[in-house]
Amino acid sequence: MGSTGLLERTKQTEIKIAKETLLEVRNLKKYFPVKAGILQRTVGHVKAVDDISFTVKRGETLGIVGESGCGKSTMGRSLIRLYEPTEGNVIFDGTDITNLSERKLRPLIRKKVQMIFQDPFASLNPRKTLGKTLNEPLTAHKLFGNKKEREERIKELLNVVGLHPSSMNHYPHEFSGGQRQRIGIARSLVLNPELIIADEAVSALDVSIQSQIINLLEELQSELDLTYIFISHDLSVVRHIADRVGVMYLGKLVELSEKNDLYAEPLHPYTQALLSAVPVIRKKGVVKRERIVLKGDIPSAANQPTGCVFHTRCPAKMKICETIIPEFKEAKPDHFVACHLYE
Numbered sequence: 016m017g018s019t020g021l022l023e024r025t026k027q028t029e030i031k032i033a034k035e036t037l038l039e040v041r042n043l044k045k046y047f048p049v050k051a052g053i054l055q056r057t058v059g060h061v062k063a064v065d066d067i068s069f070t071v072k073r074g075e076t077l078g079i080v081g082e083s084g085c086g087k088s089t090m091g092r093s094l095i096r097l098y099e100p101t102e103g104n105v106i107f108d109g110t111d112i113t114n115l116s117e118r119k120l121r122p123l124i125r126k127k128v129q130m131i132f133q134d135p136f137a138s139l140n141p142r143k144t145l146g147k148t149l150n151e152p153l154t155a156h157k158l159f160g161n162k163k164e165r166e167e168r169i170k171e172l173l174n175v176v177g178l179h180p181s182s183m184n185h186y187p188h189e190f191s192g193g194q195r196q197r198i199g200i201a202r203s204l205v206l207n208p209e210l211i212i213a214d215e216a217v218s219a220l221d222v223s224i225q226s227q228i229i230n231l232l233e234e235l236q237s238e239l240d241l242t243y244i245f246i247s248h249d250l251s252v253v254r255h256i257a258d259r260v261g262v263m264y265l266g267k268l269v270e271l272s273e274k275n276d277l278y279a280e281p282l283h284p285y286t287q288a289l290l291s292a293v294p295v296i297r298k299k300g301v302v303k304r305e306r307i308v309l310k311g312d313i314p315s316a317a318n319q320p321t322g323c324v325f326h327t328r329c330p331a332k333m334k335i336c337e338t339i340i341p342e343f344k345e346a347k348p349d350h351f352v353a354c355h356l357y358e
C-alpha cells in the first residue's frame with residue numbers, strides 16, 4: 016500500500032453497496048465481579064452491559080446516548096474486546112470475533128476498528144514526537160516498506176485532519192485541546208479502519224471546537240466511507256452527527272431508532288425524559304417540550320431492579336413492570352423499544 020492509500024480506498028468504496036451490515040451485536044453482556052472480604056470472594060456482579068443487541072450498517076453513524084455510568088463506554092470497549100464480553104456475540108464484517116485468538120483478532124479488529132477517546136492526551140506518550148507516535152502502528156502492522164513511505168503517510172494523515180505536516184516533530188504538550196483531538200483522529204486513521212468508535216470524543220472540548228471536530232468527522236466519513244459508533248451523554252451532539260440513535264439505561268439498550276423519528280416521537284419513558292430537556296427546533300422557531308423530571312437516582316448496576324430496570328423511576332410504571340423484563344421489540348417500522356406500554 017502506498018502513501019495514497021486514503022484516496023485509493025475512497026475510490027474503491029464508491030462502488031460498495033451503501034448500507035450493508037458491518038457490525039452485528041447479539042445479546043452482548045459484560046459483567047464485572049464484585050469482590051468482598053479478606054479472601055476477595057465474588058459476592059455479586061455489576062451488570063455494566065446486559066443483553067444488548069443491535070446492528071450497524073456500513074457507512075452510517077450509530078449514536079449511543081445515556082447518562083454517565085449507563086454502560087455505554089463499557090459496551091464500546093467490549094465490541095473490540097478491550098473488555099472480554101461475558102456472553103453474547105460480536106460479528107464484524109461477517110466474522111464472529113467473540114472467541115478469536117489475539118493473533119487472529121489483530122489483522123481484523125485491531126486494524127479495521129479504532130477508538131477515539133475523550134482525552135487523547137492521556138494515551139499519548141509525552142516523550143515521543145507526534146511523528147513517532149503515528150509511526151508505531153505502521154511499523155507494528157508492517158504496512159509500509161520504508162521510512163520515507165511511512166513519513167509520507169503520516170504527513171498525509173496530518174493534512175487530512177487539518178494539522179500542518181511539521182506537527183510531526185512536536186510533542187503532545189505543544190498542542191491545544193482541539194489539536195490533540197485531531198491527533199486522536201489521525202491516530203485512529205493510521206491503519207485505514209472501517210469502523211471508528213468515538214467515546215465521548217468531543218465532550219471535553221469547547222462548543223466551537225466541538226463543531227469543528229464533528230465537521231471533520233463528517234467530512235472524513237464521506238471521503239473515506241467510514242462507519243461510526245458515536246458514544247455521548249450529549250443528546251444535541253448526537254442529534255447532529257448520528258443517523259440512528261440507541262438509548263442506554265443501566266446496562267440495557269431501551270430504545271433504538273432512526274434519529275428524526277426518535278427525537279420527534281420518543282417511545283420509551285426514559286428517552287422521553289432525556290429529550291424533554293432538549294429544545295426542539297421547528298419551522299416556527301425553538302419549541303420547548305414539557306420538562307419531565309425523573310425522581311430518584313439511577314440504581315446501582317450491581318443491584319439492578321427486578322423486571323424493567325427503569326421501573327423505580329418511571330412515571331408510567333405498571334404492576335407488570337416490577338417483575339417482568341420487557342422485550343426489546345420493533346414497536347414501529349425500524350423503531351425498537353423495551354417497554355410494556357408497547358406490547
Ligand code: SF4
Nearest residue numbers: 323326329336354355
Ligand atoms: Fe416504564 Fe414499565 Fe415501560 Fe419500564 S416497562 S419503561 S417501567 S412503563
